[in-house]
Amino acid sequence: MSLLSKTAAELADLLAAGETTSVALTQAYLDRIAEVDTHLHAFLHVDAEGALAQAAASDARRAAGELLSPLDGVPIAVKDVLATSGLPTTCGSKILEGWIPPYDATVVARLKAAGLPILGKTNMDEFAMGSSTEHSAYGPTRNPWDTDRIPGGSGGGSAAAIAASEAPLAIGTDTGGSIRQPGAVTGTVGVKPTYGGISRYGLVAMANSLDQAGPVTRSVLDAALLHEVIGGHDPKDSTSIDQPLPALVAAARQGASGDLTGVRIGVISELRGEGYQPGVEQRFDEAVALLTQAGAEVVEVSCPSFTHALAAYYLIMPSEASSNLARFDAMRYGLRVLPDGVADPSAEEVMRATRDAGFGDEVKRRIILGTYALSSGYYDAYYGQAQKVRTLISRDFEAAFAKADVLVSPTAPTTAFKIGEKLDDPLAMYLNDVATIPANLAGVPGISVPAGLAPEDGLPVGFQVLAPALADDRLYRVGAALEALLEKQWGGSLLSQVPEVTA
Numbered sequence: 001m002s003l004l005s006k007t008a009a010e011l012a013d014l015l016a017a018g019e020t021t022s023v024a025l026t027q028a029y030l031d032r033i034a035e036v037d038t039h040l041h042a043f044l045h046v047d048a049e050g051a052l053a054q055a056a057a058s059d060a061r062r063a064a065g066e067l068l069s070p071l072d073g074v075p076i077a078v079k080d081v082l083a084t085s086g087l088p089t090t091c092g093s094k095i096l097e098g099w100i101p102p103y104d105a106t107v108v109a110r111l112k113a114a115g116l117p118i119l120g121k122t123n124m125d126e127f128a129m130g131s132s133t134e135h136s137a138y139g140p141t142r143n144p145w146d147t148d149r150i151p152g153g154s155g156g157g158s159a160a161a162i163a164a165s166e167a168p169l170a171i172g173t174d175t176g177g178s179i180r181q182p183g184a185v186t187g188t189v190g191v192k193p194t195y196g197g198i199s200r201y202g203l204v205a206m207a208n209s210l211d212q213a214g215p216v217t218r219s220v221l222d223a224a225l226l227h228e229v230i231g232g233h234d235p236k237d238s239t240s241i242d243q244p245l246p247a248l249v250a251a252a253r254q255g256a257s258g259d260l261t262g263v264r265i266g267v268i269s270e271l272r273g274e275g276y277q278p279g280v281e282q283r284f285d286e287a288v289a290l291l292t293q294a295g296a297e298v299v300e301v302s303c304p305s306f307t308h309a310l311a312a313y314y315l316i317m318p319s320e321a322s323s324n325l326a327r328f329d330a331m332r333y334g335l336r337v338l339p340d341g342v343a344d345p346s347a348e349e350v351m352r353a354t355r356d357a358g359f360g361d362e363v364k365r366r367i368i369l370g371t372y373a374l375s376s377g378y379y380d381a382y383y384g385q386a387q388k389v390r391t392l393i394s395r396d397f398e399a400a401f402a403k404a405d406v407l408v409s410p411t412a413p414t415t416a417f418k419i420g421e422k423l424d425d426p427l428a429m430y431l432n433d434v435a436t437i438p439a440n441l442a443g444v445p446g447i448s449v450p451a452g453l454a455p456e457d458g459l460p461v462g463f464q465v466l467a468p469a470l471a472d473d474r475l476y477r478v479g480a481a482l483e484a485l486l487e488k489q490w491g492g493s494l495l496s497q498v499p500e501v502t503a
């Protein structure tokens with residue numbers, strides 16, 4: 001277990017010192033998956049053979065002195081929304097059951113080019129729609145902190161895999177909070193990079209103007225290391241930013257000193273108060289006090305439009321999704337269902353039967369919502385209006401970043417809730433992303449860092465840091481400082497307190 005509780009940076013050091021091999025490490029994680037994943041269900045697909053072959057190739061490169069990156073040989077898990085050549089990619093949906101992509105997403109290609117063995121694909125809400133991973137067509141993932149509770153969503157599989165030491169690194173995607181909110185409720189670190197900072201090529205689109213892949217890790221430094229592997233310009237994605245990434249690893253190392261002298265931190269007044277669990281606010285306030293002690297200057301900032309962010313998101317996101325999901329037409333990918341009792345079905349009848357059987361309730365709900373919001377006569381009233389709110393949110397960010405270098409809030413309003421608790425109440429489910437969505441609408445980067453356990457239920461609380469677009473390095477500096485200060489209090493990583501998983 002001791003190997004498995006190390007950060008990726010520590011594992012990279014052990015590999016460099018010759019104290020372990022990539023094959024030994026990869027096997028240890030595969031064994032751990034075999035031990036706990038029948039209960040946790042963080043993985044939809046495990047590729048033991050492929051991962052071990054990649055690990056053996058890494059060990060051979062190390063022997064020859066030809067390493068590809070600082071993380072060469074450290075295994076990783078990938079959310080099942082990224083195309084992996086030769087490995088199933090389902091997006092948590094029945095409609096893609098059996099689909100094996102003929103190509104790698106750029107993020108996956110970069111992991112391979114950096115020498116990281118891929119352990120498998122992680123569970124998620126169907127097409128990344130949800131905040132609990134309960135909308136996966138293959139059944140929910142359980143939170144290792146309390147297996148009767150959700151691990152957040154949509155990327156609950158990646159977050160649970162990290163929290164339960166089934167992988168040292170994972171990739172998530174964040175359209176409205178799906179990296180950061182699972183990070184918060186599992187005590188892991190999650191980063192949504194600046195929009196355009198990580199290629200979306202091969203990321204199955206939910207909402208193109210919001211989707212962004214990013215790291216899910218045990219530590220802030222690990223996230224920076226991984227971000228540098230997967231980030232940067234990609235000519236295959238027209239929205240990819242054509243400029244170098246800031247120095248992320250250097251910023252994380254600088255932050256780890258715990259000195260934030262001269263950094264201005266803005267506490268967003270709209271992202272707290274009503275609807276936020278008292279223990280979440282308490283841990284948040286304590287973290288802000290720590291940052292002040294570290295030399296940061298803390299100011300209150302108001303972003304009035306953020307109160308409309310959730311409403312705008314739930315028009316824009318379904319609108320884009322309704323258009324994206326039209327490609328699942330029973331002709332091109334995965335599932336094809338022939339309608340019952342129809343002798344010579346038309347293409348439209350096959351499409352209808354396939355979508356009826358292949359999409360779950362939440363996906364159907366959003367397709368209907370999005371189609372309605374985009375329809376003639378309603379477009380201006382709903383979609384157009386939401387786009388105006390989006391502009392106001394960007395302006396609020398601009399004004400706030402004139403007063404502060406980074407903005408902070410709780411990542412999620414509550415700790416992990418019980419499996420089943422919000423499943424029949426879509427609005428209650430949507431509210432989990434109230435604090436994460438503004439960043440997606442404006443394209444700015446955000447990180448969630450563990451802030452401790454809520455006193456009332458002993459479950460993890462997340463602290464969110466947001467930075468201006470292209471200033472992702474600030475997330476790592478402030479995040480690493482907070483992590484270092486808190487870990488001094490806790491005597492180590494919060495994840496060392498995860499209970500042993502028992503069925």
Ligand code: GLN
Nearest residue numbers: 128129130175176177178
């Ligand atoms: N929970 C939000 C939703 O359901 C965000 C999902 C995401 O970021 N992929 O849309």
